Amino acid sequence: MSSQASALGTVYLVGAGPGDPDLLTVKAQRLLQQCDALVYDSLVPKALLDLVPAGCERHFVGKRRGHHSVPQPSTNAVLAELAGRRRLIVRLKGGDPFLFGRGGEEAAHLAARGIPVQVVPGVTAGIAAPAYAGIPVTHRKAGSSVTFVTGHEEIDKQRPGVDWRGLARSSDGLVIYMGLHNLRRIAEELLAGGLAADTPAAVIQQGTVEGQRLLLSPLAELADRAAAGNFASPSIVLVGQVVAQRVAVCSPAPAAVEMPIPF
Numbered sequence: 001m002s003s004q005a006s007a008l009g010t011v012y013l014v015g016a017g018p019g020d021p022d023l024l025t026v027k028a029q030r031l032l033q034q035c036d037a038l039v040y041d042s043l044v045p046k047a048l049l050d051l052v053p054a055g056c057e058r059h060f061v062g063k064r065r066g067h068h069s070v071p072q073p074s075t076n077a078v079l080a081e082l083a084g085r086r087r088l089i090v091r092l093k094g095g096d097p098f099l100f101g102r103g104g105e106e107a108a109h110l111a112a113r114g115i116p117v118q119v120v121p122g123v124t125a126g127i128a129a130p131a132y133a134g135i136p137v138t139h140r141k142a143g144s145s146v147t148f149v150t151g152h153e154e155i156d157k158q159r160p161g162v163d164w165r166g167l168a169r170s171s172d173g174l175v176i177y178m179g180l181h182n183l184r185r186i187a188e189e190l191l192a193g194g195l196a197a198d199t200p201a202a203v204i205q206q207g208t209v210e211g212q213r214l215l216l217s218p219l220a221e222l223a224d225r226a227a228a229g230n231f232a233s234p235s236i237v238l239v240g241q242v243v244a245q246r247v248a249v250c251s252p253a254p255a256a257v258e259m260p261i262p263f
């Protein structure tokens with residue numbers, strides 16, 4: 001390592017887990033207790049902020065009420081600047097930093113500047129929220145493959161995006177992040193791709209935390225039921241036969257099952 005690089009602090013891209021503070025990893029907890037700078041955003045459990053030392057410099061880079069998130073280049077710049085004058089910087093992100101968390105972009109930005117960077121994986125919402133609702137994302141009898149996919153991209157016939165029809169044919173189960181806004185179009189595409197109208201589906205809002213909500217529905221009715229129930233972000237959408245394998249007694253958090261459908 002060059003003398004310039006060794007003079008720089010290390011940035012740890014740390015997964016905060018899905019919401020329940022107890023799902024933080026031991027390594028993440030140790031780093032939070034030792035860091036002298038913390039950069040965090042909106043989906044980070046607030047209880048974790050109490051773990052950092054009193055003198056730790058804190059930067060919030062998430063979405064404030066009525067405002068957009070801090071643009072990614074600004075977050076990258078904050079991290080690089082901190083590395084020049086701090087020793088141990090924790091960049092705390094909801095869930096896992098490398099799964100729809102833009103951790104890859106931040107790591108590349110820092111590495112290109114010779115800044116030491118390490119990644120601490122976290123428990124992702126796409127597995128934890130279903131687990132707290134008693135739904136396994138794979139099952140020997142009901143799902144041998146699962147796809148983690150973003151529902152955030154606009155579904156636009158002019159532009160190639162997520163191939164929902166292809167996924168309907170190729171993946172047993174779908175775990176859809178940021179899918180609520182486009183839920184109606186996503187469901188239409190999956191049905192057009194060959195999924196049956198009664199394919200089991202679910203929406204889990206605020207997974208693993210108090211207030212967790214669970215909606216079970218046939219795919220064809222999912223968008224209407226989610227809208228009628230005022231389901232909101234953050235939510236995970238699940239599609240596939242695994243949803244019908246739900247074991248209610250597995251839920252550690254009281255998951256309110258709304259409009260339950262007996263699959």
Ligand SMILES: C[S@@+](CC[C@H](N)C(=O)[O-])C[C@H]1O[C@@H](n2cnc3c(N)ncnc32)[C@H](O)[C@@H]1O
Pocket residue numbers: 018019043093094095096097098099100101123124125126129176177178179204205206207208209233234235236
């Ligand atoms: C930008 S992505 C970040 C995902 C994160 N890196 C992870 O691994 O869980 C944000 C999306 O994750 C999902 N999400 C995060 N936390 C959640 C929770 N507690 N319950 C349900 N969905 C959650 C929602 O789909 C939300 O819109």
